Amino acid sequence: MKVYFISGLGADERVFQFLDLPGVERIYIKWIIPVNQESLASYVNRLTAQIDLTQQIVLVGISFGGIIAQEISKIIDCQKVIIISSIKSTLEFSWQLSLVSSSKIYRLFPAKFLKWSNTLTADYYFSTSSAKESELLHQIIKDTDSNFLRWAIDRLMTWKNPDPQKNIIHIHGTSDRIFPTKPIKDYIKIPGGGHFMIVNKAAELSKIIMGNI
Numbered sequence: 001m002k003v004y005f006i007s008g009l010g011a012d013e014r015v016f017q018f019l020d021l022p023g024v025e026r027i028y029i030k031w032i033i034p035v036n037q038e039s040l041a042s043y044v045n046r047l048t049a050q051i052d053l054t055q056q057i058v059l060v061g062i063s064f065g066g067i068i069a070q071e072i073s074k075i076i077d078c079q080k081v082i083i084i085s086s087i088k089s090t091l092e093f094s095w096q097l098s099l100v101s102s103s104k105i106y107r108l109f110p111a112k113f114l115k116w117s118n119t120l121t122a123d124y125y126f127s128t129s130s131a132k133e134s135e136l137l138h139q140i141i142k143d144t145d146s147n148f149l150r151w152a153i154d155r156l157m158t159w160k161n162p163d164p165q166k167n168i169i170h171i172h173g174t175s176d177r178i179f180p181t182k183p184i185k186d187y188i189k190i191p192g193g194g195h196f197m198i199v200n201k202a203a204e205l206s207k208i209i210m211g212n213i
Contacts, residue, residue: 003058003213004029004051006065008085009152011140015062018202021210029068031148040155044071051076058213061086062198063178064156066170073165080213084171084205085179085195088164092184097157127175127194137196169212171205173197 005016006029013028029050034043047068051057056079061069066086073081087093128134173193174181181187188208193201 001025001058001213002027002052002055003060006059006061006068007031008063008065009144009149009156011062011065011144014136014140015198018199019209020203020206024210024213029065033145034148034151038151040071040159043155044068045075048072048076058082060084060209063195064152067156067159067161070161070165070168080169081165081167082169082171082209082212084198085173085176085193086170087179087184088168088170088186089161090159091162092179094180094183097179126196127173127177127200128196129194129200133196133199136199171208173201 002025004027007015029047032046058080059069059072059078060082062084063086066083069081069083123134126137128137170187172181172184172187173190175192175194178195190197190201190204
């Protein structure tokens with residue numbers, strides 16, 4: 001069966017390489033360049049050109065990709081939507097992210113600074129557990145377009161989704177430092193999983209994904 005995968009903010013299919021999903025034809029949704037100050041709805045609509053609408057659609061989105069998956073499911077019929085290390089609305093923001101969102105402080109900084117600061121703090125917030133994981137994460141950050149990063153952060157911080165879809169399958173690590181679990185509801189727990197658990201908890205995630213598609 002075909003399953004569409006949507007990576008995290010600025011990342012690509014490298015983060016999914018450790019999943020073991022026998023019988024699954026993986027199709028990776030590619031990030032495209034936003035048009036000026038493009039709305040999230042417009043951007044998501046353009047992404048759907050990568051999806052075969054004649055067959056049943058299963059989406060798996062990680063982090064920001066989970067938000068994109070939910071937005072896609074609003075405009076096309078999806079059989080399953082699985083989100084990993086993500087949120088279902090900004091009601092699931094930590095108080096710190098809620099403060100950043102409401103203050104819009106991130107808009108004061110240039111795109112290159114946002115990328116630089118992300119590089120400095122990435123290992124802590126993503127909970128990498130080995131030198132190889134850290135190397136992969138930093139290579140992904142290095143490859144991320146700075147302007148896309150700035151646009152995506154703004155779309156994340158201004159996203160609302162006050163009425164989340166009821167059929168979302170949400171998998172989340174109990175040690176996620178970017179989206180802490182305290183405000184998050186209705187999710188499948190991965191004990192000790194951090195924000196990079198798509199890499200270092202891939203075996204557990206593979207079993208859960210296979211049991212839900």
